[in-house]
Amino acid sequence: MTVNLFLFLAAFLACAVEMVEALTIVLAVGVTRGWRSTFFGVGTAVLALAVLIAALGPSISSLPIDVLRLVVGGLLLVFGLQWLRKAILRASGYKPLHDEDAIYAKERIEAERAGRDLRGGIDWYSFTLSFKGVFLEGLEVAFIVITFGTAHRNGVGLAAAAAGAAFVVVVGVGVLVRAPLSRVPENTLKFAVGLLLTTFGTFWGAEGAGTSWPGSDAALFGILGFYVLVSLAGVRLLRRERSQSARLREPRGAET
Amino acid sequence: MNRVIAFLRFWYEFIVGDDWRVAAGVGVAIALTALLAGAGISSWWVIPLVVVGTVYASLRRATRS
Numbered sequence: 001m002t003v004n005l006f007l008f009l010a011a012f013l014a015c016a017v018e019m020v021e022a023l024t025i026v027l028a029v030g031v032t033r034g035w036r037s038t039f040f041g042v043g044t045a046v047l048a049l050a051v052l053i054a055a056l057g058p059s060i061s062s063l064p065i066d067v068l069r070l071v072v073g074g075l076l077l078v079f080g081l082q083w084l085r086k087a088i089l090r091a092s093g094y095k096p097l098h099d100e101d102a103i104y105a106k107e108r109i110e111a112e113r114a115g116r117d118l119r120g121g122i123d124w125y126s127f128t129l130s131f132k133g134v135f136l137e138g139l140e141v142a143f144i145v146i147t148f149g150t151a152h153r154n155g156v157g158l159a160a161a162a163a164g165a166a167f168v169v170v171v172g173v174g175v176l177v178r179a180p181l182s183r184v185p186e187n188t189l190k191f192a193v194g195l196l197l198t199t200f201g202t203f204w205g206a207e208g209a210g211t212s213w214p215g216s217d218a219a220l221f222g223i224l225g226f227y228v229l230v231s232l233a234g235v236r237l238l239r240r241e242r243s244q245s246a247r248l249r250e251p252r253g254a255e256t
Numbered sequence: 257m258n259r260v261i262a263f264l265r266f267w268y269e270f271i272v273g274d275d276w277r278v279a280a281g282v283g284v285a286i287a288l289t290a291l292l293a294g295a296g297i298s299s300w301w302v303i304p305l306v307v308v309g310t311v312y313a314s315l316r317r318a319t320r321s
Contacts, residue, residue, distance in 0.1 A: 070286065075271065077282045077307065082273035085311055085318070094319050139270065201282075202303045209286050210293035211300045223304065230308050238319060 002217045004158055006224075007148055010196035011162035014144050017189045018137040019170040024100050024180040025133030028107035029126050031178075037123040041130030049138045053146060060150050066208050072151040073205025079143065080197025087191035088231055092238035097187050100180040144197075151204050195231065199224045275317070281310030 030038040063071065089095035107129075117124040145163055149156030173181060202223050206213065213219035272279045285306035292299035 070290075074282055074286055077285075077303070078271060078273075078279045081278050081282070081307065081311055085273075085275070085278065085314055088311075088315060089318055092319075198307070202307065205282075205286050206289055206300050206303050209290035209299070211289055211298060213300050219300070226304055234312065234315060238315065241319070 002220055003152060006196065006200070006220055007152060007155060008158050008162045010193065010200060011144055011148055011159040012166050013189050013196065014193045015141045015163045015166035016170055016184075017186060017193060018141050019166055020100065020181045020184050020186060021098075021103075022134045022137040023170060023174045024104050025107055026130050027174065027178070027180060028104050029111050029129045029133075032108050032111035033123055033126045037126035038130045040122060041127040042134050044127075045131045045134035045138060048135055049142050052139075053142050057146050057149060057156070060146060066210070068208070069151050069204040070208030072147045073201050073203070073208050075143075075201070076147055076197050077201030077205055080194055080199075080201050082194075083190055084194030084198055084227075084231060087187065087194045088234050088238065090187050091191065091235045093242050094238065098190070100184075100186065104180040148200070151200075191231070195224060195227050198227055202227075275314045277317075278310055278314050281306055285310075 026038060026042055029041075060068065060071075086095060090097055111125070111129070114125045141163055145156070145159040148159040152158075170181065199220060203213065203220055215222070285303045288306065289299045289302045292302065
């Protein structure tokens, strides 16, 4: 039950964040250059992702469960730590925050300036951009669905349900507001996703390596709590260092 | 050839990301856990500790660069 809940939450948040980013690109291209070719690009990307999941999923899940958890745990750890590292750098001010409004404005300007490349009734600029946006963001979703799906019983169903729920929420709200979802606390969500992926990676990686957790599945709470505390301490430390070095750089006369 | 390199680079950047040392740290943590578990020593604590140390070092490098 604990694992299922965490798994659903992690997959839902990760998928929602990636879908918000893809939606920004698709909206910018569609609103600026028209929807036909944009939707064609989106559809092709979704098809390519489905083929990738169908091809990779069964071949990975044919591995023995301990090897699978070792591989999936290691991959989730590496992947989760990428998210967490960036989130800590963003939260402490060392990396700019992700701003959907700014990205939307930039994409619209670029889409307006780009020339028309009409062949076969398709605007290939719109097609390529929407394909790339959905495929690249969707690749992370596919990765999470495959890893969760193969490492845990009922994982495929749970991860797919979470992805579906995220799709309904993000696209539903996107259609209603017809603007990038800049009010979504994307940076906080990315922090949470980084923590959850790292937690699952640690849990499965250690089990795959042959050790068992005290308290079994309940250890997930302990691992998550440990990473939350350490990450928040890291953000606090980096923020303090940043403000101290900013104060040192100020000219002496500015203090008076 | 260029396409093969670009393909491999894409997957490297997708999985490993900005700092290869974090991925290497994960590899070391898992190997150490397996080694200790094989010797009959409870080793669930290894990955969290190594991960924290590796990320701390990576953040230090990022903030100083």
